[in-house]
Amino acid sequence: MDTYALEHRFPKTGDGTSPALWLDSITRTGSSTKADGSTESITLPSVSFGDVELQNRTNPDGLVAFMRRRIGTITTETGSVITATYELPKPCATPVTLDPATNTSSCYPVYWTPDGFVDPIRDWFNKWAVTKVTSTDPTGGAAATATSYRCLDGAAWHFDDNELVKAKNRTYGQFRGRARVQTRNGDGVNDPRTLSEVVKPIRSSRTMQRWVTC
Structure with missing residues (x-):
């Protein structure tokens, strides 16, 4: 059985607007039942999400810019880093x-x-x-790929x-x-x-x- 733990927060926007919910990470834990009835679990490294703030409104002109976060990086369970x-x-x-x-x-x-x-x-x-x-690959073991x-x-x-x-x-x-x-x-x-x-x-x-x- 797999279970997933979600970590989230409400980071400040920097422009005075109400913060939006942000997902920081997802952690997967796999569990199995042994023959003797006991349970064994293994928790994998988290998948984490880095953010980049982008301006939603085209022209602030004295009003709020509506800065909102998009996914900037994803660090996978194996440690590779995906950047957008x-x-x-x-x-x-x-x-x-x-x-x-x-x-x-x-x-x-x-x-x-x-x-x-x-x-x-x-x-x-x-x-x-x-x-x-x-x-x-932060370890340098694999060449970077790009699309x-x-x-x-x-x-x-x-x-x-x-x-x-x-x-x-x-x-x-x-x-x-x-x-x-x-x-x-x-x-x-x-x-x-x-x-x-x-x-x-x-x-x-x-x-x-x-x-x-x-």
């Missing part, structure tokens, strides 16, 4: 003046009510993408159909992916580099027309 790199493939210039209906950038509109405001405002938030994942991702097209944003959101506050804030993503396996140093490309049909917009890449 985040980028904004098509960052938005501030102040954002994009038309939400035709937006293909790495930011999206949301209506929310900041502290001290009476009515919701339309604001813009970042959509971060993982652009590289590396795996390293890189390149977004060839802009993001597809669908009109919000969430029934819990008032109709007047709905906008193009549902992420529907990207039409083409290029994947490179290998860093060209420790292992050979190969190239592949994923192409998928994307439908976006309020009328569900075929999405046109940028």
Whole structure:
């Protein structure tokens, strides 16, 4: 029988907003029953998660930045370290003046009510993408491996159909992916580099027309 222990905390955000739950580690323990009825257990090293803070709001402009944590590193049970790199493939210039209906950038509109405001405002938030994942052996016994991702097209944003959101506050804030993503396996140093490309049909917009890449 396997059991899993989860360690978590509520780390401070640094911008005054309420902290969000963060999973620090997962520890697995395997147990078995011997012939004499006694139980023997073995606990493996924990899988731990390191964080990287990223800005959620596109333009703080006097309001909170909404700093939130993403997984920066994963240390596995065997000790290898997996590291994720985040980028904004098509960052938005501030102040954002994009038309939400035709937006293909790495930011999206949301209506929310900041502290001290009476009515919701339309604001813009970042959509971060993982652009590289590396795996390293801290002992030096194995060469590092890497996989890189390149977004060839802009993001597809669908009109919000969430029934819990008032109709007047709905906008193009549902992420529907990207039409083409290029994947490179290998860093060209420790292992050979190969190239592949994923192409998928994307439908976006309020009328569900075929999405046109940028």
